[in-house]
Amino acid sequence: MCGIVAYVGSRQCAPMLVDGLRKLEYRGYDSAGLALHTGGRVEIIRAVGKLSNLDAALKKAPLSGTTGIGHTRWATHGRPSEVNAHPHVAGGIAVVHNGIIENHVELRASLEAAGVRFVSDTDTEIVAHLVERAQRAGDVSLEEAVRAALKQVRGAYAIAVISDHAPDEIVVAKNESPIVLGLADGETWAASDIPAILEHTRDVVFLLEGEMAVLSRGGARISTLDGTPVIRASKRIDWSPTQAEKGGYKHFMLKEIFEQPRAVEDTLRGRIDLEAGDIVGEEMGVTPELARSIRRVYFVACGTSSHAAMAGRYFIEQLARLPSTVEIGSEVRYREPVFGPEDLVVAVSQSGETLDTLAAVKAAKARGAHVLAVANVLDSAIPRVADGALYTHAGPEIGVASTKCFTTQLVALLMLAVYIGRRRETLPVHEARRITRALWHAPHLMRESLESSDAIRAIAKKHLRARDFLFLGRGTGFPIALEGALKLKEISYIHAEGYAAGEMKHGPIALIDENMPVVVLCPQDAHYEKTLSNMQEVKAREGQIIAVYTRGDDHAARFADDAIAIPAAEPEILPLLSVLPLQLLAYHMADLKGTDVDQPRNLAKTVTVE
Numbered sequence: 001m002c003g004i005v006a007y008v009g010s011r012q013c014a015p016m017l018v019d020g021l022r023k024l025e026y027r028g029y030d031s032a033g034l035a036l037h038t039g040g041r042v043e044i045i046r047a048v049g050k051l052s053n054l055d056a057a058l059k060k061a062p063l064s065g066t067t068g069i070g071h072t073r074w075a076t077h078g079r080p081s082e083v084n085a086h087p088h089v090a091g092g093i094a095v096v097h098n099g100i101i102e103n104h105v106e107l108r109a110s111l112e113a114a115g116v117r118f119v120s121d122t123d124t125e126i127v128a129h130l131v132e133r134a135q136r137a138g139d140v141s142l143e144e145a146v147r148a149a150l151k152q153v154r155g156a157y158a159i160a161v162i163s164d165h166a167p168d169e170i171v172v173a174k175n176e177s178p179i180v181l182g183l184a185d186g187e188t189w190a191a192s193d194i195p196a197i198l199e200h201t202r203d204v205v206f207l208l209e210g211e212m213a214v215l216s217r218g219g220a221r222i223s224t225l226d227g228t229p230v231i232r233a234s235k236r237i238d239w240s241p242t243q244a245e246k247g248g249y250k251h252f253m254l255k256e257i258f259e260q261p262r263a264v265e266d267t268l269r270g271r272i273d274l275e276a277g278d279i280v281g282e283e284m285g286v287t288p289e290l291a292r293s294i295r296r297v298y299f300v301a302c303g304t305s306s307h308a309a310m311a312g313r314y315f316i317e318q319l320a321r322l323p324s325t326v327e328i329g330s331e332v333r334y335r336e337p338v339f340g341p342e343d344l345v346v347a348v349s350q351s352g353e354t355l356d357t358l359a360a361v362k363a364a365k366a367r368g369a370h371v372l373a374v375a376n377v378l379d380s381a382i383p384r385v386a387d388g389a390l391y392t393h394a395g396p397e398i399g400v401a402s403t404k405c406f407t408t409q410l411v412a413l414l415m416l417a418v419y420i421g422r423r424r425e426t427l428p429v430h431e432a433r434r435i436t437r438a439l440w441h442a443p444h445l446m447r448e449s450l451e452s453s454d455a456i457r458a459i460a461k462k463h464l465r466a467r468d469f470l471f472l473g474r475g476t477g478f479p480i481a482l483e484g485a486l487k488l489k490e491i492s493y494i495h496a497e498g499y500a501a502g503e504m505k506h507g508p509i510a511l512i513d514e515n516m517p518v519v520v521l522c523p524q525d526a527h528y529e530k531t532l533s534n535m536q537e538v539k540a541r542e543g544q545i546i547a548v549y550t551r552g553d554d555h556a557a558r559f560a561d562d563a564i565a566i567p568a569a570e571p572e573i574l575p576l577l578s579v580l581p582l583q584l585l586a587y588h589m590a591d592l593k594g595t596d597v598d599q600p601r602n603l604a605k606t607v608t609v610e
């Protein structure tokens with residue numbers, strides 16, 4: 001989400017910055033802008049919408065200069081608009097930023113108290129003011145002013161800053177959001193990702209967490225945020241431009257599968273208080289009063305989002321002790337649903353545009369229910385119609401098959417259940433602490449889960465000729481089984497069914513023979529022993545078991561023909577871990593079959609038709 005390109009050299013940089021931003025379009029954006037040193041002062045130009053609008057604005061009011069920064073914005077704080085587009089300016093300082101400033105509320109309040117007038121709703125404008133004030137107060141270099149400003153900032157950022165006072169200099173800094181530097185003869189680049197600069201240089205240096213760099217025509221001087229110099233050799237990149245856009249991965253879907261730990265971190269950021277065992281911040285979309293007064297929760301969603309909603313139902317029932325149900329958008333909109341003023345309707349949709357979900361939301365609103373949207377795209381149709389919004393911060397998802405949006409939905413819904421449970425006092429504080437700590441630790445365990453990718457590819461090879469698959473799970477493992485089956489169908493075109501493991505003997509067991517791979521989710525949770533019995537039933541009929549089991553549990557592994565280990569974890573975060581091998585299995589099956597993984601046949605990313 002968001003793209004940054006920066007250049008200092010001797011060529012006119014406005015067109016090159018726009019071209020660089022174009023190479024970052026895959027990251028998604030809703031507005032764009034540039035700031036250039038135009039000789040004596042910094043000038044900016046911004047436009048809402050596509051880069052062609054920025055091009056048109058530049059035609060009307062050209063900017064000339066050889067030092068500049070550019071940005072494409074994917075809105076998080078404040079709606080997409082010209083005034084919220086980057087760069088943000090304070091005095092002679094211009095800043096572009098990718099990420100989220102966690103303590104923006106406090107910083108904004110203290111700057112306002114000191115007389116600063118903000119023009120945008122963004123967290124980024126705060127950084128521009130902090131740098132400007134640091135420079136003015138200490139009469140220091142741009143580098144020192146940025147360093148002083150960043151000491152006050154908490155959160156994730158990649159920033160690039162230029163100043164009236166430093167015509168041939170750009171300062172960049174990184175904490176958790178990517179920045180790569182590009183070195184060429186007499187010119188230096190910085191960008192959010194390699195494709196933006198690949199046309200100009202293949203010699204790059206990656207900034208690491210907590211580092212900054214001063215860019216000049218002669219190269220980049222790197223240091224840590226506390227001022228210790230860093231010497232790092234450049235790397236030569238030999239990727240093709242298309243490979244570079246996918247970060248070196250073969251497909252966007254694979255890149256997005258591996259981005260999930262980061263996407264979960266971004267969704268949790270600023271929302272968890274580990275000490276209090278609570279969910280905090282203004283962005284839950286539900287007030288404490290509403291959390292206490294509702295009598296029932298309806299989830300409405302389609303496809304993958306409906307599987308996240310099913311897990312959400314388990315969380316709400318268990319932690320908030322509210323009756324809850326999951327409705328498929330396309331069905332509920334044509335029923336006579338009994339929505340009412342005591343209901344919270346949670347509409348889950350990564351795109352925020354799915355027509356069937358939107359129609360269900362409108363029906364719920366018409367009957368007086370309070371609607372909360374859980375969406376990934378800011379200001380999309382469903383959040384706009386809803387009474388409140390809880391955004392996932394997965395960043396743009398390009399692969400049609402949803403992966404990182406699904407796991408961030410699971411996280412958002414678990415946070416929602418903890419939030420409501422605490423306010424209704426159905427969730428004791430020690431339990432809430434256990435769950436919030438588990439959530440905090442989840443990205444680390446997800447990284448561990450993803451390590452099985454190569455082993456999963458070998459399993460996929462073995463089953464490549466299978467015509468049907470069965471996926472079984474219990475508890476929150478049931479929606480994960482449904483999701484595993486959907487992923488396989490969508491991208492490999494292999495028929496697959498997901499079932500609650502306990503339902504197997506009520507029908508699907510008739511399908512099992514030596515040709516039927518059965519994926520069983522059997523982590524060591526409350527359902528473990530019952531699931532082991534189901535595995536025995538499959539084995540007795542010569543089904544081929546692929547078990548997703550807890551690392552070290554030899555007992556479960558013994559029942560399986562193929563076994564994929566996930567780390568031991570608290571039950572509430574198991575779905576986050578067990579879905580990863582299923583996404584990878586679907587991906588490798590599809591890739592080995594040679595299907596169009598990112599754009600599977602007949603499917604669209606955003607379904608705005610019935």
Ligand code: AGP
Binds near residue numbers: 403490603606607
């Ligand atoms: C996900 O892999 C699918 N492509 C599809 O099921 C999707 O989840 C569904 O269309 C709902 O989309 P939404 O989350 O944007 O509402």
